[in-house]
Amino acid sequence: MFKAEQFIKENVEHLKKTVKGKSLIAFSGGVDSAVCAELVHKAIGNDLIAVHIDTGFMRKNESAQVKDLMKDLELNFKFIDASKQYFTKLKGVIDPEKKRKIIGNLFIELFEKVAKKEKIEYLVQGTIAPDWIESGDDLRDTIKSHHNVGGLPENMNLKLIEPLRDLYKDEVRILARALNMSVSERQPFPGPGLAIRIIGEATQERTEIVREACFIVEDEIEKASKNESMELPWQYFAVLLPVKSVGVHGDKRAYGDVIAIRAVQSIDAMTCMYSEIPNSVIDKISTRITNSLGEKINRVVYDVTHKPPGTVEWE
Amino acid sequence: MMSPTSHLEPLNGSEKNMVKIIVIDNGGQWTHREWRVLKYLDVETKIIPNTTSFSEIEDADGAVLSGGAPRIGIETTLGNCSSYLEKASFPILGICAGHQYMARFFGGDAAPSKIPEFGKVELKIIKTGCPLLSNVSDRSIVWESHNDEITVLPDSFECYAESKDCKIQVIQHKDKPFFGLQFHPEVEHTEFGETIFKNFVSICETAKK
Numbered sequence: 001m002f003k004a005e006q007f008i009k010e011n012v013e014h015l016k017k018t019v020k021g022k023s024l025i026a027f028s029g030g031v032d033s034a035v036c037a038e039l040v041h042k043a044i045g046n047d048l049i050a051v052h053i054d055t056g057f058m059r060k061n062e063s064a065q066v067k068d069l070m071k072d073l074e075l076n077f078k079f080i081d082a083s084k085q086y087f088t089k090l091k092g093v094i095d096p097e098k099k100r101k102i103i104g105n106l107f108i109e110l111f112e113k114v115a116k117k118e119k120i121e122y123l124v125q126g127t128i129a130p131d132w133i134e135s136g137d138d139l140r141d142t143i144k145s146h147h148n149v150g151g152l153p154e155n156m157n158l159k160l161i162e163p164l165r166d167l168y169k170d171e172v173r174i175l176a177r178a179l180n181m182s183v184s185e186r187q188p189f190p191g192p193g194l195a196i197r198i199i200g201e202a203t204q205e206r207t208e209i210v211r212e213a214c215f216i217v218e219d220e221i222e223k224a225s226k227n228e229s230m231e232l233p234w235q236y237f238a239v240l241l242p243v244k245s246v247g248v249h250g251d252k253r254a255y256g257d258v259i260a261i262r263a264v265q266s267i268d269a270m271t272c273m274y275s276e277i278p279n280s281v282i283d284k285i286s287t288r289i290t291n292s293l294g295e296k297i298n299r300v301v302y303d304v305t306h307k308p309p310g311t312v313e314w315e
Numbered sequence: 316m317m318s319p320t321s322h323l324e325p326l327n328g329s330e331k332n333m334v335k336i337i338v339i340d341n342g343g344q345w346t347h348r349e350w351r352v353l354k355y356l357d358v359e360t361k362i363i364p365n366t367t368s369f370s371e372i373e374d375a376d377g378a379v380l381s382g383g384a385p386r387i388g389i390e391t392t393l394g395n396c397s398s399y400l401e402k403a404s405f406p407i408l409g410i411c412a413g414h415q416y417m418a419r420f421f422g423g424d425a426a427p428s429k430i431p432e433f434g435k436v437e438l439k440i441i442k443t444g445c446p447l448l449s450n451v452s453d454r455s456i457v458w459e460s461h462n463d464e465i466t467v468l469p470d471s472f473e474c475y476a477e478s479k480d481c482k483i484q485v486i487q488h489k490d491k492p493f494f495g496l497q498f499h500p501e502v503e504h505t506e507f508g509e510t511i512f513k514n515f516v517s518i519c520e521t522a523k524k
Contacts, residue, residue: 139342309433
């Protein structure tokens with residue numbers, strides 16, 4: 001089995017020996033980057049600077065919560081609002097791989113800028129096994145380019161540190177629990193954020209729609225799991241589709257977009273089964289989405305695909 | 316490339332009687348999961364690319380030929396896998412592409428599946444006596460992901476299990492400790508995945524003695 005205490009001890013010792021200088025951690029606020037920050041912080045203390053970038057594609061109130069988390073972990077941190085830059089760069093981009101690469105490249109560009117100013121030598125990332133496996137290499141096909149792997153330039157000035165490279169999410173959660181971290185059970189959220197939950201162009205307007213829909217899905221599913229009407233899925237969210245359908249609103253024809261609900265069971269994201277959400281919960285989600293998003297969304301569907309053949313996120 | 320070799324060395328690989336099972340990486344999405352399952356079974360294990368020469372793995376007690384994107388139904392080579400199958404006396408477990416390649420190497424054939432299988436499938440054991448399937452129920456859920464499959468079983472092999480759309484799911488060589496699985500025992504959702512790996516580890520332990 002996975003031995004958390006041993007992993008922590010060995011990795012902190014190894015980091016102490018090998019990291020000589022200031023380091024920047026790409027801090028999304030998820031369990032991978034938070035655990036990684038905690039390990040490196042134990043090794044090099046305040047020579048570690050956490051940087052959180054608000055891409056504009058974070059969930060409702062998420063960046064504010066991440067700021068609180070960095071304070072709680074007593075990290076030296078910087079908060080960068082780069083949402084305007086992200087929206088500009090993604091204008092007119094539809095291809096999912098292009099989206100992912102543009103987002104990944106801009107992350108590194110922004111990190112390098114901070115690094116240069118602060119004379120930072122190392123870039124720490126919470127990369128885990130599925131990130132580099134799915135990004136592909138000499139032997140492996142590219143399923144999707146993860147921002148922290150496929151977005152890296154060939155010649156990067158920063159030296160890369162990725163202590164969690166050989167772990168899967170369930171193992172990172174074991175580490176988080178051993179380190180008493182509040183983020184240990186947080187559901188996964190992809191680095192490119194809501195941009196890859198909008199099929200087609202990720203405009204600001206469409207981001208607001210999917211942000212609200214994701215909030216409703218999370219809220220209703222979390223409520224249902226709290227009152228024990230269902231097991232909390234591994235990951236659960238909404239996807240905005242580039243498809244319009246006809247509806248009827250107050251005796252008038254409506255013509256709006258479609259939201260897909262996605263929820264899956266897994267331990268490591270390498271294989272998944274779609275979650276069985278009780279009909280009463282699906283009903284609440286559907287009614288709340290179509291009522292609160294009014295003329296924008298008039299249809300909600302549920303994705304019943306396992307992985308394989310599907311993947312968790314749609315892009 | 317895979318992660319640096321130092322990360323792939325087991326944390327305590329020097330325990331007595333521990334078998335050493337090499338994972339040959341044919342570029343599968345789940346190669347690293349095979350490594351993880353073996354590591355959890357306290358086996359000394361390491362992932363190596365399929366371009367490695369046989370002399371570098373000669374001292375192993377067993378090997379897993381991983382799956383991968385190569386289309387064995389169309390392509391005829393799989394790195395250096397032919398030399399491992401030709402020279403090894405230790406047990407070998409071929410998974411997916413590794414399984415199809417094993418059949419091809421011994422004179423059988425593989426071709427694109429009429430109905431490819433992705434995800435959840437029911438496996439049915441059709442013949443008893445395969446040590447790899449010891450303690451596995453006659454019907455169980457396995458996870459699949461293949462475009463090709465074995466269409467001609469070599470004379471030197473026997474088939475032990477099938478699914479509705481793919482008749483050759485589990486094979487064993489009649490004289491050598493070589494096994495092949497079309498499905499993926501290394502993933503979380505395969506019901507008896509860990510049991511199958513435990514069986515393979517015992518097969519390697521017995522062969523070592």
